[in-house]
Amino acid sequence: MKILLDTSTLAKRYVQELGSEELEDLFFSVVKEVFVSTLALAEFAAAIGRKLRNKEMLEKSASKAMRELEKDWGGLFKKIPLTEDLAMSAASLAIQYPLKGADAVHLASAIAVGADLFVVSDNMLISVAEKIGIKTYNPVCGFFQR
Numbered sequence: 001m002k003i004l005l006d007t008s009t010l011a012k013r014y015v016q017e018l019g020s021e022e023l024e025d026l027f028f029s030v031v032k033e034v035f036v037s038t039l040a041l042a043e044f045a046a047a048i049g050r051k052l053r054n055k056e057m058l059e060k061s062a063s064k065a066m067r068e069l070e071k072d073w074g075g076l077f078k079k080i081p082l083t084e085d086l087a088m089s090a091a092s093l094a095i096q097y098p099l100k101g102a103d104a105v106h107l108a109s110a111i112a113v114g115a116d117l118f119v120v121s122d123n124m125l126i127s128v129a130e131k132i133g134i135k136t137y138n139p140v141c142g143f144f145q146r
Contacts, residue, residue, distance in 0.1 A: 004035040004080075004115040006106040007043040008122060012139060013072070014044075014065040015057070019121060019139035026119065026137070026144045036077045037109040043102060044069060080109040097128040110134055 003026070012020040013027075027034070048065055051057035057065075073079075080086070082105060089111065090104040099107065103125045110118040110129065118129050118136045126136045137144055 001030045001116045002033045002035065002113065003117045003119050004037075004106070004110040004113060005040070006037075006103070006118075006120040006122065006125065007040045007047070009119045009139060010036060010040050010069075011044055011047060012121070014068050015048075015051075015061075022139035022143050023119070026139065029144065034077050035080055035109065035113050035115060037080045037106050038082055039102060039105050041069070041073060078113075080113060086112060093128070097131075098124060099128060107134075 009019070009023060011017070012023045045066065048057065048062045052059065052062050086105070086108050089108040090101070093099055093107055094101055094104040097104075103122060106120070107118070107125060107129055111132075111134070116135065118134050119139065120126055120129065120136055121138055121140050123138075126138060129136050
């Protein structure tokens, strides 16, 4: 199965939160290829930085999360670059649907790679993806049903 993760779901692999266990189960049960937008790296780092500034995360935990992501970034993930064509597709989605720019990039990426499953934790993004015919899974809602 070919999946694409948005940043909020990607984060569950490196920061223990609701849905982390379910995401790991998905990885080990049905996943063959894992895609992410290159945008996810900057978004993840921004979220870690925000958690540090707000004292929601210790420096040691933040450093560990970034190291683990960087390790996986080099091998586990197939990265979708933010090309001009992808940006145009994302812009079209953002005009047509109530999406934030980054969410539109993730959705356009899922479309571009022909993802079998778009793994996402944002309800609006799930709604739009399903509206256009993309199968979604939110690990916060429980274990993946094949």
